[in-house]
Structures are given as structure tokens and as C-alpha cells.
Amino acid sequence: MENQKNTPANKLSIWINYLQGQNFRKTIHIIFYLIIPLALLGSLIFIQNYRLNSQFGEWAWQVLLLVLFIKPIVKIIARKELMWLLTYRRELGILCFYLAFAHLSGSIFNLKIYELKNYLPPNNFLFTGALASLLLIILYLTSNNFSMRFLKKNWKRVQYLSYLVLPLISAHQILLQKEAEDTIGLIALNIAFIILKILEYKKITLKFKKYDQESQSS
Numbered sequence: 227m228e229n230q231k232n233t234p235a236n237k238l239s240i241w242i243n244y245l246q247g248q249n250f251r252k253t254i255h256i257i258f259y260l261i262i263p264l265a266l267l268g269s270l271i272f273i274q275n276y277r278l279n280s281q282f283g284e285w286a287w288q289v290l291l292l293v294l295f296i297k298p299i300v301k302i303i304a305r306k307e308l309m310w311l312l313t314y315r316r317e318l319g320i321l322c323f324y325l326a327f328a329h330l331s332g333s334i335f336n337l338k339i340y341e342l343k344n345y346l347p348p349n350n351f352l353f354t355g356a357l358a359s360l361l362l363i364i365l366y367l368t369s370n371n372f373s374m375r376f377l378k379k380n381w382k383r384v385q386y387l388s389y390l391v392l393p394l395i396s397a398h399q400i401l402l403q404k405e406a407e408d409t410i411g412l413i414a415l416n417i418a419f420i421i422l423k424i425l426e427y428k429k430i431t432l433k434f435k436k437y438d439q440e441s442q443s444s
């Protein structure tokens with residue numbers, strides 16, 4: 227009996243239960259909604275470092291990739307043990323918003339982002355970055371339960387805007403005149419996302435069978 231309790235499968239299911247539980251979610255909320263925003267605010271007020279602002283952009287990008295890729299990957303792998311990851315996408319989306327705004331706030335004055343003429347012609351990194359930021363604001367403002375109830379079916383349509391942030395921030399980085407291999411990597415990433423979304427939409431899974439109702443509703 228004792229041995230049975232210590233099997234890797236049992237240990238894994240204890241961990242999964244913990245990660246899905248209220249206590250862990252509360253801890254995540256305190257870290258994501260209180261500690262991180264305060265730390266970002268503190269760093270913006272007291273540190274004001276260009277390299278750090280650039281790093282915030284890099285982190286916002288990485289969190290964005292996590293939010294966008296997590297769903298198709300989990301749905302394609304179609305393992306029940308991974309489905310809990312989907313329930314943390316809202317928190318990750320909000321984290322992405324905070325990091326993106328910590329990143330761009332460093333450029334408010336030195337790039338004069340409040341002057342419209344700086345966005346023209348629109349094929350500059352500022353235009354794509356600002357457009358993506360606008361979409362992130364909409365997504366952030368509609369990320370709560372009230373908006374979900376208010377917008378009903380349209381809520382999902384609004385959330386689809388997040389897909390546009392991927393090509394916009396890819397363009398933001400490409401227009402910053404990065405190395406050629408970075409450009410190829412960013413284009414490949416966008417193509418990979420489209421392929422994964424098609425596989426998800428077609429309900430193609432690694433188990434080659436339709437996954438159960440329970441996972442579909444998440």
C-alpha cells in the first residue's frame with residue numbers, strides 16, 4: 227500500500243492537483259498581480275535603465291509566446307495531465323501586458339511616442355510596437371470576468387486579437403534591423419504558429435483520436 231503511494235504516477239498526480247489547487251493559484255495571483263507590478267513600477271521609477279527596458283521587451287515577448295503556443299501544443303499533445311496549463315493563460319496574458327508596458331514606458335520621452343509624426347511611414351518599429359500595445363490594452367481591459375459576461379460570444383472574438391500581436395511584435399523586432407537569421411527565425415515562428423493552430427482547429431492530436439469533451443471545454 228505504502229509502495230503504491232510512492233509511484234511516480236501518484237507523485238505526478240499529487241503535483242498536478244497542487245498546481246491546479248486554490249492555494250497555488252492564490253500564490254500565483256499575489257506574485258503576478260502584486261509583487262511583479264510593484265517591482266516593475268519600482269524599477270521604472272528608481273532605476274530607469276535602457277538595457278533593463280529592452281530586457282522587459284524580451285520578457286514580454288517570451289511570455290507572449292508562452293500564452294499563444296501553450297494552447298495548440300497542449301491540445302495537440304492531448305494529455306489530460308497537461309490541461310491545467312490552459313487555466314493559467316489569463317494570468318500569463320496579464321503578465322505580458324505589465325512587462326510590455328514597463329518596456330515601452332522607457333521610450334515615452336526619448337522616442338517621443340506621443341508625437342503622431344513619429345509613426346509615419348507606418349513601416350517603422352514604433353508603429354508595429356504601438357499597434358501591438360494597443361491590442362494588449364484591449365486584451366488586458368477585457369481579461370476580467372465582468373467583460374466575459376458582458377461581451378458573451380464576442381469575448382472570444384476580442385481574444386482572437388492576441389493572434390495579431392505575434393506578427394506585429396515579430397515585425398517590431400525585424401524593423402529594428404536585427405541579424406538576417408533572427409528575421410528567418412521570427413518568420414519561421416509565425417509559420418509554426420499558423421500550422422499549430424490549423425492542427426488544433428482540425429482537432430489533430432498525437433493520439434490520433436478526438437479528445438474528450440472535458441478537454442474541449444477548457
Ligand code: HEM
Nearest residue numbers: 280283284286287290326330333339355356358359395399
Ligand atoms: C509603443 C510601444 C513600444 C515601443 C516604443 C518599443 C520600443 C522598443 C525599442 C526602443 C526597442 C530597442 C531596444 C534595444 O535597443 O535593445 C525595442 C525592442 C524590442 N521590443 Fe519594443 N517597444 C514597444 C512595444 C513592444 C511590445 C508590446 C513588445 C512585446 C510584447 C515589444 C517587444 C520588444 C522586443 C522583444 C524587442 C527586442 C529586444 C532585444 O532585442 O533585446 N515591444 N522596443
